[in-house]
Amino acid sequence: MSTSEEPPAQPEKKVTKSDADWKKELTPEQYRVARQSGTEMPNGEVYQQFKKQGSGTYYCVACNAKLFSSKEKFDARCGWPSFYDPANAKNVKTLMDPDGMRLEVRCNVCDAHLGHVFSGEGFNTPTDKRYCINGIVLKFVPDRATDEKPDSKTKK
Template sequence: MKLRLALLSTLVAAICIVNAEDKPKTDSKNMPKPEVVKTEEDWKKLLTLEQFEVTRMRGTERPNGAAYAEFEKQGEGTYYCVCCGAELFTSKEKFHSGCGWPSFYDSSKAKGVLEKVDNSHGMRRVETVCKRCDAHLGHVFEGEGFKTPTDRRFCINGVALKFVPQGGEAPKLLEIASDAVQQKKDEVAKEGGLEPKK
């Protein structure tokens, strides 16, 4: 009986250690706050219904849909967040994975895409979001055996992306609008002798 208890205690301790080592690099409490924050109603005014469902409600577009067919035809260029205009991926990291969604083996700017643990639907996955506005992009998977430099697959919803061909003009970044930003603008305006905007 004592041996069983000792083995059980050792097993519990081992599980605790594994779980502690398995913690995500970015704990939800320590996650950076998005710069662009809007109400659901404001997002609905800026996005199509499908874009809103995917990016703001954490949905998934159907595989092999119109956005994917369009993605497959696109040449060299850059992919931006459809919500806020932040740069996310380039065609250099694009590859055909056969999964039915746009695939990239790396993000073009490490600061543009944030990875966080997603325990929804009874699975443990890594969700990818736009770091600037927290738009849901898709998920990233590792170790699937693709012949890419990273052996990672960013499986991204096509409707979450805005493609700009090489040489084209990047979309304007969505302005950061928050009470703190507006207060700072008002303070600067007052110091400059101007009446703050209402």
């Protein structure tokens, strides 16, 4: 999963690019998952990284749209990053897979495939939903630690 110290600028409109442009901007694995509706391997390096991340925000690796917050992440022990609610619902859309079996999660800004959402699995979360997301298509930006500024009245 890519990380950044600064939140990216948010796209102001839909992002559309040619396949050639997406292939230039994304790694082959990111392209396979985001543009071809692939799925990364479970319990991989990206998932292990996700489990260790503290508070922060998750953005779309393709267009930088804000997608999820660490406040809504939980360990579903499924091998992929899990959230119970999108942080910015306007940037996340769902639609039925062509086979009618699962509800797909996509970025509403660039149409990248993110994963799937499942309901009614009995997780102890406020929504009882599991947004099962491919970590390879996420960009993590940790929350900044509050800088402790010395009291201006304190003598040096």
